[in-house]
Structures are given as C-alpha cells and as structure tokens.
Amino acid sequence: MFIRSISGLRATLGEDLTPEVVARYAVAFSSILPEGPIVVGRDGRPSGVWMEQVLVGALRACGRAVRQLGMVPTPTVQLMTEHSDAVGGIAITASHNPAPWNGLKFLDAGGVFLDADGNQRLWDAVDAGAGGLRADQQSGSLELVTDAIEQHVEHVLRLDAVSALPPGSGQPVVVDAVNCSGSFIVPMLLERLGYRPIPLYADGSGVFPHAPEPLTENLGDLGRAVVEHQAAFGVAVDPDADRLVLFDRHGAAIGEERTVALAARAVLASGHLGPVVVNYSTSKMVDDVAGMYGQPVERAPVGEINVVRHMQRIAAVVGGEGSGGVIYPACHAGRDSIVGLALICALMRRTGRHLDELCAEMPVRVMVKTKFDLASRQDMQRIRGLILERFADHVGATDDGIYLQWSDSWAHVRASNTEPIMRVIAEAPSQEEVRGLIDSITSLIGV
The missing domain is CATH 3.40.120.10 (Alpha-D-Glucose-1,6-Bisphosphate, subunit A, domain 3)
Known part of the structure; x- marks a missing residue:
C-alpha cells in the first residue's frame, strides 16, 4: 500500500x-x-x-x-x-x-x-x-x-513554563516508548526533572512489543507496571514520539484529550497568556482550561499543519490535537511529547497535585468516536447535504467536514483523508447526551 x-x-x-x-x-x-x-x-x-x-x-x-x-x-x-x-x-x-x-x-x-x-x-x-x-x-x-536529543532536552528545560521547578524527589516513572525514538530522550528528560525513570519498553531496538499506536487498549502492561512499581505516573509515546499518553499513579490512562488540556493549563498558569488553538475533534476541556485564565480558543481542521498555521496566524501561545499532540511555539512549531511531558510535570510540581487530582478538577465530559464505511466520495456529498439541512442552526464550520456545536456539546463529521470511511466524533456532559447526539446524526444518514 x-x-x-x-x-x-x-x-x-x-x-x-x-x-x-x-x-x-x-x-x-x-x-x-x-x-x-x-x-x-x-x-x-x-x-x-x-x-x-x-x-x-x-x-x-x-x-x-x-x-x-x-x-x-x-x-x-x-x-x-x-x-x-x-x-x-x-x-x-x-x-x-x-x-x-x-x-x-x-x-x-x-x-x-x-x-x-x-x-x-x-x-x-x-x-x-x-x-x-x-x-x-x-x-x-x-x-x-x-547530541540532538541532548539539545532538544536542554531547549525544553530552558522554557519559562518549565524552568525553575521545585526540586525533584526521585519518584519513579514508568516509560513505554515502544522501543523506538523516545527510548532515550524520555528517560533523559525525566532524570533532568528529578524523577527516576523505569524503562518498560525503551531499549531503542525499534522492535514493537505491542501495537505501536498509544491507545489505552495497547498499553495494559504500562498500567500494571505503574501499580507494581508504585510509580508517580506512567508515560507512553508513539514510535516517532510526537504523541503523549499518561497514566496516573493508580495505573489508569488519563485520556489523550486531557494531555493537551493539562499542557495548555501549564502554559497559561505560568503567565504566558494568549489564544489557544486545537482542531475540531479536540475536547472542550481545553476551552474549560482556557476559560480559567480568560483566554480564547479557536479551532482548525484536523492535521498538525492546519493547527500550526492557524496558531501562527493568530499568535497562539499553545495548542495541539486531542490525540495527545502538544504544540508549544516557544519551543518549536510542531507536536512534541517531550514538551508536553515537561509542561505537565511542571504543572504537577508547581501545584503539588498528582495527575489524577489535576484531572479531577476538570468538568466531566464524555466523548464518543465512531466511524463507518463510505461507498464513494459522492456518498459524503449526499450525507453532507442531509446534515447541513437537519442541523442548519448548529453549523459552526464546514472547512473540515461539518462541525456542529451547541452550548455544552459538539459533533464533528468528516471523511478520512486516507481511508474510505466517515468519522463521527461527539462530546457532551454525559454518556446519555453524547449517545443521543451520535444517534441523531447516524440515523439521519441511515447507519
């Protein structure tokens, strides 16, 4: 292929x-x-x-x-x-x-x-x-x-949002870098931040110990290792280490959507204020965080380059995508798990809170992601017309599929760029509400 x-x-x-x-x-x-x-x-x-x-x-x-x-x-x-x-x-x-x-x-x-x-x-x-x-x-x-990874770590540690942290106490942190490019840089950063890294899958061999996408269902060993080692938290990155996934001290994944929200909070809490940009499929938890500091959130089409270009246009201070990709232009203009990890560590250290405690402070939001096959691109045009007619009063944007929004919920319907499928992603304050939202869209198009 x-x-x-x-x-x-x-x-x-x-x-x-x-x-x-x-x-x-x-x-x-x-x-x-x-x-x-x-x-x-x-x-x-x-x-x-x-x-x-x-x-x-x-x-x-x-x-x-x-x-x-x-x-x-x-x-x-x-x-x-x-x-x-x-x-x-x-x-x-x-x-x-x-x-x-x-x-x-x-x-x-x-x-x-x-x-x-x-x-x-x-x-x-x-x-x-x-x-x-x-x-x-x-x-x-x-x-x-x-010495490229050493230069990378030094650059991150000099960031205002990360520098001058309270001293670390050697808490253990488990690392799953799927034996790829994060194998050495993630432990290096953690050591410099005062933690004691415990490599789980971080030998640099490039041989995947499990499916490489950092989804919760692929990271069971990491959750168990966090509990076994009584670690402060666990870290997982994908093979090229641009996405960050975190597990709390109880061995539970906090969810990739919270990664971006917590990183945004770390930047804004450091006094670096300004607009935040995420893609249409990213949780409104980012809006909740930005609202704490009176800062606006704007959305861009899915894809790192689309988010970056929008950030550059409005001089955003932080952004990213809900897949765990944190973008902090003060370091460089791209998704970076190393930056995201440093920012969230800084937030934990400065607030004195554990990862699960920081997550508990966020409003409850439930996201559901689903997809179905498309027979052709013409199918997408037909479905697009039906959705625009039915939800005319709630259309927020149409430059990347259709983004629908209500006061406290939203839905994003878009065709995949690489597969003959349509994705429907929705978020609401409760499971019942989000399922109702998904069903109202899929029933309209006969799924």
Whole structure:
C-alpha cells in the first residue's frame, strides 16, 4: 500500500517502499528547496536504517550538505531544522502505523510539515522526475549530529513554563516508548526533572512489543507496571514520539484529550497568556482550561499543519490535537511529547497535585468516536447535504467536514483523508447526551 497525504508519504515495505522510491523523493525534495543544509532523522524502525542511508546518499549526490541525527523523535528533527540554517528536513517515520510500514515526512525551513500546496509541489516534482544530480567527483557533505536529543532536552528545560521547578524527589516513572525514538530522550528528560525513570519498553531496538499506536487498549502492561512499581505516573509515546499518553499513579490512562488540556493549563498558569488553538475533534476541556485564565480558543481542521498555521496566524501561545499532540511555539512549531511531558510535570510540581487530582478538577465530559464505511466520495456529498439541512442552526464550520456545536456539546463529521470511511466524533456532559447526539446524526444518514 502506498499513501501520499498532507502527512507526507507512508507505504508498506517491499514492493511499495523501495530504495528507488526513497531516492526519487529525496532528489525531488532537494529540487524544490533553496540552497542550504537538510536535516535527516529516523524514528527507530529497523527499516529506517537503510532508508536513512539512501536518503543521505541521494541528497549528497544533489550537492546537499546533510545533517544526520540518527534515531530521534520527529519533533527533534523539527526543532533542529527550525533552530538552524537548514532549508528543510526529512523525518523517516510511519508514525503509529504497524511494523511493515515506514514513510517520509517533509519539513520546510521553519521545521513545519509541508502544507497542502507544499506537498502538491513535491508530488508534482516527483511525478515529473525533477531534480538534478551533481557531476562533481566529491558532491555534498555529511555532518553526524550525535547530541540532538541532548539539545532538544536542554531547549525544553530552558522554557519559562518549565524552568525553575521545585526540586525533584526521585519518584519513579514508568516509560513505554515502544522501543523506538523516545527510548532515550524520555528517560533523559525525566532524570533532568528529578524523577527516576523505569524503562518498560525503551531499549531503542525499534522492535514493537505491542501495537505501536498509544491507545489505552495497547498499553495494559504500562498500567500494571505503574501499580507494581508504585510509580508517580506512567508515560507512553508513539514510535516517532510526537504523541503523549499518561497514566496516573493508580495505573489508569488519563485520556489523550486531557494531555493537551493539562499542557495548555501549564502554559497559561505560568503567565504566558494568549489564544489557544486545537482542531475540531479536540475536547472542550481545553476551552474549560482556557476559560480559567480568560483566554480564547479557536479551532482548525484536523492535521498538525492546519493547527500550526492557524496558531501562527493568530499568535497562539499553545495548542495541539486531542490525540495527545502538544504544540508549544516557544519551543518549536510542531507536536512534541517531550514538551508536553515537561509542561505537565511542571504543572504537577508547581501545584503539588498528582495527575489524577489535576484531572479531577476538570468538568466531566464524555466523548464518543465512531466511524463507518463510505461507498464513494459522492456518498459524503449526499450525507453532507442531509446534515447541513437537519442541523442548519448548529453549523459552526464546514472547512473540515461539518462541525456542529451547541452550548455544552459538539459533533464533528468528516471523511478520512486516507481511508474510505466517515468519522463521527461527539462530546457532551454525559454518556446519555453524547449517545443521543451520535444517534441523531447516524440515523439521519441511515447507519
């Protein structure tokens, strides 16, 4: 399978993802950038090793200076691109996709993923066979950057919302980095914050011990380990460590939606006030938190690049997506589990509260996510018309499917960018209310 989307390129190993394909995309990417260095990093999957070698060789053959980071989180590639003279970056990752997959994410000079126009320009260059190799005997150069994660941690610790914390007491914290790019940087950050990390799945081998997406159903071992070790909390990240999932001291997952809300609270509580941006499918718990500090919340279409661009337009101080992706521009313009972890640790330390106690202070909100198959894109147009007619008085936005809103509840109906399915996500103060909301939408379209 081969997928090109706003999230870059993802494909299955073998016939779809080959050295020739990787080299072709590298050469095309080089052709659309101005002169200057390109940063390359990989998420830890074993296939990323050969892909990295192919990328470096192809870019050097184009005359590029390449900064090779090795196994690092995607946010580290973003940070090292944004805070340097690099003109672009490539993260070798398939995010949370299973082991047979890998992929490429392309960054501009600001360390931000290419937007729809940028990706289209790249796809056009690939399809046209654009790009030229240098005829020089010695072309391009290679710089091995061996301290990228140390630089990342130092940058995070210097943030105003994180610095000058009360001293740590060596509390144990269990880490599940799915043996990938978070394996060393997460424990490193925790140690610097005064905790005692207990690696559960953090050996850096790239071999997944369980399904790699950090969903509660895949993280049973982490919950049990938190209880067994009497840990202060547990940390899980996905293979490229841009999403953060936390477990409280009782071994219960707090929910990814709370990750973004707590990180937003940490920023606003530090005195860094301003607008907050999340996507349409993110919980209104973020609105509850922002309201505590009198700050507005705006929403953007699903997708990191869409949230980042909206944040940049209105100078938002913090944002993210409900999948556990925290974006704090004071560090860099991208989702970052390391930033999110540091912010929430800072909030716990400054308030003297445990994770479960902070969560208990939030209003109760119940979210339900469901999906169903679409026969075609024409189906989506028909369904769109029915929903717009039935809920005309509650349409909040239509730039990413349909976002419906009521005083204390909402629903988001959208077609997937990568699968022939429609997603319906809703949130309300109670299970009964949210089920009623979901049923009112699905019954309308005959599901």
